[in-house]
Amino acid sequence: MPASDYKQLIRECVLRDEDFIKATFSGQHRDRTVAWIKVVVRPVLVQGKKHMQFSYFDTKKDITKNYRDDESAAMLEQLIALEFKNVHVQSARRVITVTVTHKGKAIVRTGTSESQPRDPNLSHDRQKARLLTATGAAPFLKAVGIMSEDGKIRADMQSKFRQINEFLKLVQQTGELEKFSTLPLQVVDCGCGNAYLTFAFYYYLNSVLHIPTHLTGIDVNGELLARHSEKSASLGWSGLTFQTTSIIDFKPVTRPDIVLALHACDTATDEALAQGIQWDSKLIISAPCCQHHLQKQLDHQPAPRPFEAVERHSILKERLGDILTDTFRALILRIMGYQTDVVQFVSSEHTAKNLMIRAAKTVNVGDAKFVREYRDLKDFWKVTPYLEQLTGEDFTHLLAALPQTFHS
Numbered sequence: 001m002p003a004s005d006y007k008q009l010i011r012e013c014v015l016r017d018e019d020f021i022k023a024t025f026s027g028q029h030r031d032r033t034v035a036w037i038k039v040v041v042r043p044v045l046v047q048g049k050k051h052m053q054f055s056y057f058d059t060k061k062d063i064t065k066n067y068r069d070d071e072s073a074a075m076l077e078q079l080i081a082l083e084f085k086n087v088h089v090q091s092a093r094r095v096i097t098v099t100v101t102h103k104g105k106a107i108v109r110t111g112t113s114e115s116q117p118r119d120p121n122l123s124h125d126r127q128k129a130r131l132l133t134a135t136g137a138a139p140f141l142k143a144v145g146i147m148s149e150d151g152k153i154r155a156d157m158q159s160k161f162r163q164i165n166e167f168l169k170l171v172q173q174t175g176e177l178e179k180f181s182t183l184p185l186q187v188v189d190c191g192c193g194n195a196y197l198t199f200a201f202y203y204y205l206n207s208v209l210h211i212p213t214h215l216t217g218i219d220v221n222g223e224l225l226a227r228h229s230e231k232s233a234s235l236g237w238s239g240l241t242f243q244t245t246s247i248i249d250f251k252p253v254t255r256p257d258i259v260l261a262l263h264a265c266d267t268a269t270d271e272a273l274a275q276g277i278q279w280d281s282k283l284i285i286s287a288p289c290c291q292h293h294l295q296k297q298l299d300h301q302p303a304p305r306p307f308e309a310v311e312r313h314s315i316l317k318e319r320l321g322d323i324l325t326d327t328f329r330a331l332i333l334r335i336m337g338y339q340t341d342v343v344q345f346v347s348s349e350h351t352a353k354n355l356m357i358r359a360a361k362t363v364n365v366g367d368a369k370f371v372r373e374y375r376d377l378k379d380f381w382k383v384t385p386y387l388e389q390l391t392g393e394d395f396t397h398l399l400a401a402l403p404q405t406f407h408s
């Protein structure tokens with residue numbers, strides 16, 4: 001297609017389609033220098049008025065600006081003139097993908113929109129969570145055994161399918177996924193096990209959000225991983241690889257931007273959190289599983305008053321141990337510079353283990369308020385969380401740095 005035609009197609013979809021959702025411009029030709037690695041355009045409502053939001057990303061920063069009417073048309077013209085290598089435009093009904101060769105020839109593909117949301121999201125600061133649809137994700141859902149050959153979610157996989165969507169929604173809600181400017185994104189899934197969520201996350205980032213992503217699933221179960229590698233190859237997903245290793249021994253070639261640890265057993269969760277902190281990963285998502293380390297410490301000492309009544313009942317004592325473990329984890333992450341929240345994550349396999357810790361590296365390290373909370377909680381329960389042992393000196397220095405006078 002001649003350049004003038006594909007440019008007109010982009011203009012029409014971005015400026016005239018009522019249900020326009022998002023346009024992503026990325027990649028540059030070797031002989032050209034474009035200041036931005038990626039530019040994302042999407043409609044937003046600002047004080048009740050429709051604007052076009054332009055987000056410009058380079059390796060160090062991102063700049064976001066909102067424009068109205070003629071101004072947004074002029075900004076789009078500037079963007080089109082930069083002749084990015086790849087353009088992806090999506091409305092609720094159609095998807096246009098343009099690849100411009102280095103000779104200036106445009107290869108244009110058009111199709112119907114995969115996620116088909118009824119309305120484009122106009123929220124000012126967060127993109128609508130566009131999750132998996134059974135139709136769009138069919139090839140991978142079939143490959144991992146969630147969907148039958150006739151295109152239906154298997155009866156015994158309904159809850160897994162719901163869990164996948166719930167997981168994607170909770171990660172999307174952090175608002176962090178679209179902020180990465182150095183691509184491809186590097187993700188590691190620690191203790192990936194059956195890897196349903198691993199495949200889903202890879203698919204979601206690459207094919208729904210169109211964020212180029214490499215993902216490595218790691219686990220100690222090599223047999224399982226060999227099967228996942230075959231499936232990944234059969235889907236042609238070269239960026240999804242698997243490696244047999246324990247989490248603590250894993251040495252990534254490129255620093256991971258995102259660390260996942262979903263129901264990794266016991267202290268494997270702590271290994272993943274410690275690695276994420278040490279790698280300075282921007283986002284750490286963890287759904288803790290069984291936890292015994294702190295439990296054992298509680299078993300070996302009398303309950304502090306007035307907790308005798310709770311510890312009298314083994315199930316309550318166990319839950320208390322779980323809650324304390326996750327509270328310490330959340331505090332350590334916060335002290336190490338991660339804005340952290342703990343939310344409910346419905347699990348299809350571990351119904352009692354239904355928490356998710358979401359941590360984004362966006363705040364200052366060593367905040368005295370949280371150091372004090374951590375020390376108080378630790379002194380009260382007379383325990384040392386495993387994650388503290390794993391984080392080592394970086395963390396203990398921060399604990400020691402706070403003057404004792406702060407300590408209530």
Ligand SMILES: C[S@@+](CC[C@H](N)C(=O)[O-])C[C@H]1O[C@@H](n2cnc3c(N)ncnc32)[C@H](O)[C@@H]1O
Pocket residue numbers: 190191192193194195196197218219220221245246247248261262263264265268271289
């Ligand atoms: C309960 S499965 C979770 C699987 C998957 N993440 C999910 O949420 O469905 C836990 C997995 O963690 C792996 N695992 C446990 N400890 C590990 C460690 N220290 N290093 C690597 N993998 C580990 C196990 O082999 C198992 O496959």
